[in-house]
Amino acid sequence: MTQRPSLTLIGGGLVGALLARQLAQHGFAVEVFEKRPDPRRAGFLGGRSINLALAERGLQALRTAGLADEVLLRAVMMRGRMVHATNGTSGLQRYGVDDSEVIWSVSRGALNMLLLDAAEASGVRFHFGQSLLDADFERRRIRLADEDGTLREHDADLLIGADGAGSALRAAMNAHAPLGERIEPLGHGYKELEIPAADTLPPELAQQAGGQGCFALEPHALHIWPRGGYMCIALPNAEGSFTVTLFLPAQGPHPSFATLPDAAAARAFFAADFPDLLPLIPRFDADYAGHPVGTLSTLYLDRWHLDGRALLVGDAAHAIVPFHGQGMNCGFEDTVTLAELLAASPHDSAGVFAEFQRIRQPNANAIAAMALENYVEMRDSVADPHYLAKRALGAQ
Numbered sequence: 001m002t003q004r005p006s007l008t009l010i011g012g013g014l015v016g017a018l019l020a021r022q023l024a025q026h027g028f029a030v031e032v033f034e035k036r037p038d039p040r041r042a043g044f045l046g047g048r049s050i051n052l053a054l055a056e057r058g059l060q061a062l063r064t065a066g067l068a069d070e071v072l073l074r075a076v077m078m079r080g081r082m083v084h085a086t087n088g089t090s091g092l093q094r095y096g097v098d099d100s101e102v103i104w105s106v107s108r109g110a111l112n113m114l115l116l117d118a119a120e121a122s123g124v125r126f127h128f129g130q131s132l133l134d135a136d137f138e139r140r141r142i143r144l145a146d147e148d149g150t151l152r153e154h155d156a157d158l159l160i161g162a163d164g165a166g167s168a169l170r171a172a173m174n175a176h177a178p179l180g181e182r183i184e185p186l187g188h189g190y191k192e193l194e195i196p197a198a199d200t201l202p203p204e205l206a207q208q209a210g211g212q213g214c215f216a217l218e219p220h221a222l223h224i225w226p227r228g229g230y231m232c233i234a235l236p237n238a239e240g241s242f243t244v245t246l247f248l249p250a251q252g253p254h255p256s257f258a259t260l261p262d263a264a265a266a267r268a269f270f271a272a273d274f275p276d277l278l279p280l281i282p283r284f285d286a287d288y289a290g291h292p293v294g295t296l297s298t299l300y301l302d303r304w305h306l307d308g309r310a311l312l313v314g315d316a317a318h319a320i321v322p323f324h325g326q327g328m329n330c331g332f333e334d335t336v337t338l339a340e341l342l343a344a345s346p347h348d349s350a351g352v353f354a355e356f357q358r359i360r361q362p363n364a365n366a367i368a369a370m371a372l373e374n375y376v377e378m379r380d381s382v383a384d385p386h387y388l389a390k391r392a393l394g395a396q
């Protein structure tokens, strides 16, 4: 193998850690600077969605990195959508004819830690608690701050930003040469609540709700309570709990997060709109009051790279709304394409970065559009009798 340039990654989240693993497997020396402390020591500081849907595209990237089996050991299979109507009835809409077409619920924290371990095992060097402040692309140096605010500089010939939707590297690149950035807020936000494992609930509740074993609901499904302009979803966690996410307009007439400013108002709203779900969330008031409202936007960029010096991947390049459950999956696909291109032409980063954008941008744009469309389908059409009739006839 010829001598390969060293690579500096910003962000050791899902995409950064998997990319680092793959680049190291291709023989690159990789250093990663991650803002947060090491989650394996400090505990995982989530920030958003506690669990995620892993689909075939993401799974294929994990296979490439030799990690799919290990990840699936900790995942819960979801065979389809379990749609819960207001009258308390529910029905499963399968994703495929059998279990060869399923998606998987994975814990963000556990997956991130597994990827960090795997990247380290391949020789990647992580620097935790190091937040990128800015980059001097002429001098090829970056400036970082640690948790105490102590500043340091670091040489970085080739920079890759996997630092998420609010990417600091993107801001630095944009300041150097505008990237054509456009951020479109969805106008809807989300809040996470928890259904605990069944053994902490009155037994008759889980029984009524169709629970199995330690799960208070059917474990092998992505649960949806569609209510027209808004919805709740719930994904299973391996230890028996479910993470519920309420999606609602941020502002505007009832119901919106603006009209549900506190737990009492939200509880009354749930009692009316999600009467079967509310009793399964015993810590409703604490969850509602304690968890922030997350915002959702789609990010579009004309350019993902600054010639051969810096490139953005994952959410830093193409953050999307989560309604297809494909943001991480799409970012995972990025890692395979980029690692293969760089391995094939390690000394032509400008050519590789341009080719990476050429290949990946149409995919990212397509999934961004599908994710926006799927919000309407999930919160609305899945409960529409005409839609169900069409599905029964084979239309998707």
Ligand code: FAD
Residues within 6 Å of the ligand: 010, 011, 012, 013, 014, 015, 016, 033, 034, 035, 036, 048, 049, 051, 052, 053, 054, 130, 131, 132, 133, 162, 163, 164, 165, 166, 167, 168, 169, 190, 245, 294, 313, 314, 315, 316, 322, 324, 325, 326, 327, 328, 329, 330, 331
């Ligand atoms: P991130 O996960 O945001 O990681 C970025 C990393 O960079 C973090 O570790 C952060 O600490 C670090 N960082 C940030 N700034 C700096 C800095 N200045 N210096 C150094 N490090 C920095 N996707 C799916 O595929 N399936 C789903 O079911 C799904 N559900 C979702 C539900 C919700 C509610 C949301 C909001 C998103 C969901 N997504 C889902 C999308 C998914 O979360 C993202 O696409 C994925 O996390 C992107 O990974 P990333 O590594 O690019 O960014």
